[in-house]
Amino acid sequence: MTGQICFLLNDRQVCTPANSGLTVLDYLHHLARLRGTKVGCREGGCGACTLLVGSLRGEKVSYQSVASCLLPLGELQGKHLVTIEGLNQSRLSPVQQELVDRGATQCGFCTPGMVMSLTGYLLKAGTKISFEELKNALGGNLCRCTGYASIKRACNFLVTTTGNSSRENIQDLVAKAIVPEYFQEIPARLRQLSQSALENGKTTADFLIAGGTEIYVNYGDILPESRVKLLNQSPQMKRISSYEGKIYIKALTTFAEFATDPTIVKLIPDIQAYVSRIASWQIRNRATLGGNIVAASPIADGSILLLALDSLVMLNNGNRSRILTLKEFFQGYKQTAQKPGEILSEIIFPAPQANKINFEKVSKRKYFDCAVVNSAIKIRCENDVICEIAISMGGVAPIPLFLKQTSNYFIGKPVSQDTIETAFPILQREISPISDVHGSAGYKRLLARQLLIAHFSKLFPDFLQLRDFYTTN
Numbered sequence: 001m002t003g004q005i006c007f008l009l010n011d012r013q014v015c016t017p018a019n020s021g022l023t024v025l026d027y028l029h030h031l032a033r034l035r036g037t038k039v040g041c042r043e044g045g046c047g048a049c050t051l052l053v054g055s056l057r058g059e060k061v062s063y064q065s066v067a068s069c070l071l072p073l074g075e076l077q078g079k080h081l082v083t084i085e086g087l088n089q090s091r092l093s094p095v096q097q098e099l100v101d102r103g104a105t106q107c108g109f110c111t112p113g114m115v116m117s118l119t120g121y122l123l124k125a126g127t128k129i130s131f132e133e134l135k136n137a138l139g140g141n142l143c144r145c146t147g148y149a150s151i152k153r154a155c156n157f158l159v160t161t162t163g164n165s166s167r168e169n170i171q172d173l174v175a176k177a178i179v180p181e182y183f184q185e186i187p188a189r190l191r192q193l194s195q196s197a198l199e200n201g202k203t204t205a206d207f208l209i210a211g212g213t214e215i216y217v218n219y220g221d222i223l224p225e226s227r228v229k230l231l232n233q234s235p236q237m238k239r240i241s242s243y244e245g246k247i248y249i250k251a252l253t254t255f256a257e258f259a260t261d262p263t264i265v266k267l268i269p270d271i272q273a274y275v276s277r278i279a280s281w282q283i284r285n286r287a288t289l290g291g292n293i294v295a296a297s298p299i300a301d302g303s304i305l306l307l308a309l310d311s312l313v314m315l316n317n318g319n320r321s322r323i324l325t326l327k328e329f330f331q332g333y334k335q336t337a338q339k340p341g342e343i344l345s346e347i348i349f350p351a352p353q354a355n356k357i358n359f360e361k362v363s364k365r366k367y368f369d370c371a372v373v374n375s376a377i378k379i380r381c382e383n384d385v386i387c388e389i390a391i392s393m394g395g396v397a398p399i400p401l402f403l404k405q406t407s408n409y410f411i412g413k414p415v416s417q418d419t420i421e422t423a424f425p426i427l428q429r430e431i432s433p434i435s436d437v438h439g440s441a442g443y444k445r446l447l448a449r450q451l452l453i454a455h456f457s458k459l460f461p462d463f464l465q466l467r468d469f470y471t472t473n
């Protein structure tokens with residue numbers, strides 16, 4: 001790693017020669033000696049280490065909550081890092097005050113993370129403050145002792161005490177003491193700070209890091225000392241565009257960006273509901289679609305959806321690009337067709353114009369949990385006959401599985417209970433689940449069947465209802 005990493009740490013500018021791969025959490029504790037941010041699971045799973053990272057977007061700064069235990073320090077170049085110390089004012093902020101007043105903090109270990117997530121929500125430009133959204137903002141923050149009733153009560157009171165007036169205006173947030181005054185100067189100060197990308201490890205890097213939400217969980221002990229290349233350095237790596245009936249998604253696009261992109265929302269109206277089932281805000285703000293694919297987990301939610309959308313992936317080695325279908329990309333358990341030196345640069349799929357789409361996920365917890373079995377479908381009918389269909393399923397094979405035989409069977413058939421029931425044995429022959437910590441093979445086989453029924457009964461409620469399948473079976 002060459003050069004210094006320069007950023008705004010709360011209200012002061014800092015430059016550090018520390019390794020890009022060091023986590024921001026360790027930087028704060030060991031080098032900056034700011035220890036208000038708590039260390040919990042170190043795997044993105046508890047929210048104790050939540051911080052806000054602000055990036056210039058035109059004239060404004062956009063803040064996102066992130067898990068600092070999975071955030072490489074090099075990502076802070078030219079950005080604003082807000083820790084719990086950076087929210088300190090002469091009195092408690094309304095967020096802190098409500099948590100105290102409603103008895104929503106006991107040992108206090110989770111409280112800094114909760115304060116950061118709630119403040120992050122209030123800082124986000126957009127629609128009115130709502131109880132539901134405040135509660136959702138805490139989806140990645142676990143509390144072991146207080147109990148969620150008092151935390152929810154604090155959220156409820158926050159809606160009243162912070163009001164709805166022009167949240168987009170940072171002055172308004174300063175006037176309400178939600179953030180300190182220095183926040184008003186941050187856009188100008190960030191403009192002065194070098195926005196240029198860090199000089200990265202290039203070809204000599206031992207690890208490529210995108211969002212870091214998978215790789216830090218697996219290699220968190222060695223990454224801080226390793227030569228890393230941060231892929232997340234250029235805004236061009238994050239674009240979503242459409243051209244001649246195809247959607248082009250740069251691989252570094254995060255799940256949060258994907259789910260809120262107007263083109264995607266128009267084509268897949270339920271996308272926000274689907275993506276809300278993936279991890280938490282802290283993770284979705286960082287986790288990329290490319291990382292989800294390359295990590296090749298058989299239960300990766302993004303891969304499952306993208307398989308049913310008939311996606312292609314573009315791989316690039318710096319000199320040459322090649323395009324594969326996503327189906328070909330997955331070759332075995334966590335094995336892919338990616339060659340050494342290749343980066344996944346883009347994901348491409350046909351815009352699903354006249355198609356119905358659905359995504360289903362069964363997990364032990366409804367939110368913030370990985371799938372036991374997940375599945376997606378894209379289907380088009382003409383005159384009530386299925387003329388195009390793609391079904392994918394995760395957790396039932398060593399790879400995210402495209403159900404080729406099951407999909408082919410449906411072509412030319414009417415949507416009916418009989419058609420679907422005849423598909424069950426074909427589906428069961430095509431999958432090969434194993435028993436593991438997520439569930440037994442038998443349970444996964446049962447879920448595979450249930451998810452197929454769920455797809456059709458959701459997409460064709462006039463033809464089929466869930467109860468039809470349970471009165472006869």
Ligand SMILES: Cc1cc2nc3c(=O)[nH]c(=O)nc-3n(C[C@H](O)[C@H](O)[C@H](O)COP(=O)(O)OP(=O)(O)OC[C@H]3O[C@@H](n4cnc5c(N)ncnc54)[C@H](O)[C@@H]3O)c2cc1C
Pocket residue numbers: 043044045207208209210211212213214215216217231251252277278279280283286287288289290291292293294295299300301302342343344345368369370371
């Ligand atoms: C708490 C928690 C909850 C999670 N919940 C879910 C969930 O519900 N559903 C789900 O699907 N996943 C979940 N994940 C897994 C993870 O967040 C996703 O798989 C994520 O999309 C990985 O993307 P990333 O950008 O963070 O990848 P990284 O961790 O940065 O990288 C993963 C791997 O891919 C390589 N890589 C990344 N991008 C590229 C590229 N463009 N080209 C070449 N190589 C690349 C890296 O070198 C690394 O080997 C969860 C993770 C955590 C920590």
Ligand code: FES
Pocket residue numbers: 038039040041042043044045046047048049050067068069070
């Ligand atoms: S320490 Fe648990 S999410 Fe970071």
Ligand code: FES
Pocket residue numbers: 104105106107108109110111142143144145146
């Ligand atoms: S108050 Fe103790 S963990 Fe939440």
